[in-house]
Amino acid sequence: MFRSKRRTALLIAGLSAGLTLYHASQAAWAAPTKQSKPPEVKNVILFVGDGMGTAHRNAIRLATKGLSGELEMDSMPYSGLVHTNSADAKSFITDSAAAATAIASGVKTYNGAISVDRQGKPVETILEQAKKAGKATGLVTTAQVTDATPAAFAAHTASRSAQSDIAKQYIEQTKVDVILGGGEDYWYPNGNPGYYPDHPAEDPEEASKGTQGNLVERAKQLGYTYVRTADELKQASGRKLLGLFANEEMFQQRPEGEGDVYNPVVSLPDMTKKALDVLSQNKKGFFLVVEEEAIDEMSHENNGSLMIKAGQQLDEAVAAAKQYAKRHRDTLVLVLADHECGGLTIETPGGTDESGDGKTISGEDGPFPIARSTQTFALDWTTTGHTAADVPLTAMGPGAERFAGVYENTRIHDILEELLFGKSKR
């Protein structure tokens, strides 16, 4: 097909004209070296930086790589821009539940819906289809494992708050092979604290509140290896793995200096690597979702420092996935977001705060050092909520070129369905 890097680069440039995330230097990655067909997609690793808009990626890049370096997540041959609006009757600005439903199931729905349509009817997810096809499946997140983004790939509930129902569906119905993250509180009933104590000093409100009995015991009965710490995770073997590493999120989301913590007991890169070790034992391939939740939750708090720290962890997790994908060329890697959060932009520090009335936290944040430079930058937040701004997507591996362009979030599902299963089954 395309024999020279240059011709491929020209083709890609044509496809993604106008998209700022395109990097000519990276285009060669996707170029087949011989006249062979590109491999079909066997494995998918889908990263969600929750709330991660273009400015978030830019801020993470400046703080990590400086003015001339690229993040791992940006060093991919194809990029797209994704419209994120939901089909909610009251607000077209999406939440994570409706956005993840669109990505996982190809259906626009109301905010709060976990892979049910506007009438409340369950809609099949791409992860469920992968499972049916014999692939292994995994959910990894620094949020509660039952939080909206992972939930919409492997459960169906009218409300995202039904987290114990979601947990039960994971292990009994969808039979997700690898489940790693926080949210132990939804797996144990009130009064049974589990491994992480109720009412800890860093957030006294955290306590077990499960509504479906002891789901950790249930998971063990169903063949899951259950782990609670980094050491236990390292030593775990077996092909079904449940790891719960916090009562709620694996961090504490607060404004800067008010008890904010981002120091997960197991890092997102380590969870990702373990998930790849376990899932790759399946000869038919796997479908893995990896989410960094703190990008969104720290943006809700307008906490630039920990938003950046979380983004750096996401980028390390992406690096691990890219290493895997370079050894296994039938692996598609996507890095995307469900929506933007914070109405973020990047400015010169020290200017007047255009937005500031001094009464809200939304305003100028920083200065933050630019890596390998004496310069600094300021972040300017315009809201503590989500916005309707498009979010960037980057892709590498077989079929990655299909994600070039500007499109609705539902199209991510549709392309994945075509790449994994041929023509749409719907």
Ligand SMILES: [Zn+2]
């Ligand atoms: Zn949010």
